[in-house]
Amino acid sequence: MAVSADADFKTRLQNWIPKLVLSPSIAMMTVFVYGFILFSVYLSFTDSRILPTFGWVGWENYDKLWRLSHWETSLINMGIFASLYIVICTCIGLGLAIFLDQKIRGEGLLRPIYLYPMALSFIVTGTAWKWFLDPGIGLENVMQTWGWESFEFDWIKDRNFAIYTVVLAAVWQTSGFVMAMFLAGLRGIDNEILRAAQMDGASNWNLYRRIIIPQLRPAFLSAFVILSHLAIKTFDLVIALTGGGPGRATELPATFMYSYTFTRNQMGIGAASATIMLMTIAAIMIPYLYAELREKR
Amino acid sequence: MSQATQDTAIRTGRVTRTLIYLVLLLFGLFYLLPLYVMLVNSVKPLEEITGGGMMNLPQVFTIEPWLKAWSSAQIGVDPTGLKPYFWNSIKMxxxxxxVSTILGALNGYVLTKWRFKYDTILFGxxxxxxxxxxxxxxxxxxxMLGIIGLAGTTWGLALVHVVYGIGFTTLYFRNYYAVFPTELIRAAQIDGAGFFQIFWxxxxxxxxxxxxxxxIWQFTNIWNDFLFGASFADANSQPMTVALNNLxxxxxxxxEYNVHFAGAILAAMPTLxxxxxxxxxxxxxLMAGSVKG
Structure with missing residues (x-):
């Protein structure tokens, strides 16, 4: 009797162990991710200022938020930044991948050079570009000392152009990664189809346009999802490169949220802006993850 | 990403190839440029940089900026250099x-070899x-960090990074174990091996x-993090990235541009x-986080 009861306990334990092992992660996720999301969303409907308080104010924070010119500026900047960043990264990434795929000597050397910026912190990237683009000591100064007296490049100090320097630094950091995604896609394409098309006299241009690029659709989708998610989360780079300035010229939603929550003591509005950021990312990520995980089954 | 160079069927002419090499090289220079700027200017006296020689190799070679960035530059209130913050980063x-890698391995194991209802949703x-x-x-x-007494500590930051890192570590191990033959596991089970024995x-x-x-992924990501460090650390627990930004x-x-560049390289060194x-x-x-399979 005792033996069988013991064995019974053991099998039951064996059945429970997997769930037990998973439980710390599930608990952390429930509290720190989804619990916190609910808490922040709730705060966005309260009168919280320096600290979280729980006086319900309905949609007031959202009303205020959408009337703030500061928020409008950061959304416009996000629009400019995200679209240029995504388009330029995709073009450079695809171009470099296609070029690298032509049996290039030294590919093994070039590929890591294109990709190493991904291993750096955005703060390092921001610092390097901040001084390189600084008109006082950087590119402008160098060109002038080299004899091109009239050369001017002060975008980083110019309200109308500073956002493009953020694009430049961000493209520098991630376009190599996009290249790697496209290159992986290119390497997966079946050469037989290409040979058949070549027999029919198709030019290289047509091969790419009609056969290869259409087959890269999954890589385009991944690149778009990853880049847009990176764009919305862009924070460190702006802090290090321009600090959101000059003025508010390079404020993005992430820096807006940070300053309203932690330095302007408008936690309710900060939480509302964070909620909007989350919704935007969710709208992109959830369908993507859903599709990716479904395929697997 | 397959590392093997697979030959493409595309053929290109001589002129095209030269142009391709040219473009590839130019982009190589573009990616190397900031690293070059940081390196050469971190070993120059300040006057050489302010005098318009940013792109030149140093005329006078000095490691003074490195020493200063590491141990005596003014960061926050104290002239401590980046050294203590470097150790903060290590401690975090x-x-x-x-922890996140161990949890990821166990999660991946459960989610592929001990499947249960709704496990895919959970993973999602x-x-x-x-x-x-x-x-x-x-x-x-x-x-929360205040409530559990970890506010302003490297332990608190470590906890935060574990929490928001296990998704990726679980993803890696799950995809890896998914193709591991389940028959081996079943056979071991029949032989009486338990959950941990099979794993081990x-x-x-x-x-x-x-x-x-x-x-590597976790190391790079956590080392490079700025947002959590800036939000949750106090002056004594700030990681390297936050200290660099303050500098x-x-x-x-x-x-002192040369000190800034030396500091930036110091912050980039471990991940580089x-x-x-x-x-x-x-x-x-990187690829597993984007294109799966």
Missing amino acids: VVPAVI LMLFACFIPFQIVLIPMAR RILLPSSGPIAVVSI VQSSTGVK LVYIVAGRYFVRG
Whole structure:
């Protein structure tokens, strides 16, 4: 009797162990991710200022938020930044991948050079570009000392152009990664189809346009999802490169949220802006993850 | 990403090839440019930089900026250099990487070899957690760290990085174990091996490559993090990235560009070294986070 009861306990334990092992992660996720999301969303409907308080104010924070010119500026900047960043990264990434795929000597050397910026912190990237683009000591100064007296490049100090320097630094950091995604896609394409098309006299241009690029659709989708998610989360780079300035010229939603929550003591509005950021990312990520995980089954 | 160079069927002429090489080289220079600027200017006296010689090799070679960035530059209130912050980063990164990788391995094992109802949904929820804009958790997290007494400590930061890192580590191990033959597991079970025995004896010995991917990914990500460090650390627990930003943004006194560049390289060094030594694994981690399979 005792033996069988013991064995019974053991099998039951064996059945429970997997769930037990998973439980710390599930608990952390429930509290720190989804619990916190609910808490922040709730705060966005309260009168919280320096600290979280729980006086319900309905949609007031959202009303205020959408009337703030500061928020409008950061959304416009996000629009400019995200679209240029995504388009330029995709073009450079695809171009470099296609070029690298032509049996290039030294590919093994070039590929890591294109990709190493991904291993750096955005703060390092921001610092390097901040001084390189600084008109006082950087590119402008160098060109002038080299004899091109009239050369001017002060975008980083110019309200109308500073956002493009953020694009430049961000493209520098991630376009190599996009290249790697496209290159992986290119390497997966079946050469037989290409040979058949070549027999029919198709030019290289047509091969790419009609056969290869259409087959890269999954890589385009991944690149778009990853880049847009990176764009919305862009924070460190702006802090290090321009600090959101000059003025508010390079404020993005992430820096807006940070300053309203932690330095302007408008936690309710900060939480509302964070909620909007989350919704935007969710709208992109959830369908993507859903599709990716479904395929697997 | 397959590392083997697969031959494409595309044929190109001589002129086209020359142009392709030219473009590829130009982009190589573009990617190397900031690194070059940081390196050469970190070993120059300040006058050489302000005198318009940013692109030139140093006329006078000095390691003074490096020494200053490391041990005596003014960061915050004290002239401590980046040294203490470097150690803060280490104290935050090491436990966070170890714990998140172990949890990821166990989660991946359960989610592929001990499947249960709704496990895919659970995994999806874990994965989504990696992609949320972390602004949404900053406020409650700051409060929570205060409540559990970890506010302003490197342990608190390590905890935060474990929490928001397990999604990725679980993803790596799950995808890796998914193709591991389940028959081996079943056979071991019939022989009476338990949950941990199977993990320890059968799965773990062949998990080397994916463990390296997970460790490198976590190391790079956590080392490079700025948002959590800036939000939750106090002056004594700030990681390297936050200290570097404070160094560069400080408005008092002369801007010592050479010290800034040396500091930036110091902050980049650990992840850069890992990339040089094991870049292949880093790229693999990067790709697994985007295009699966």
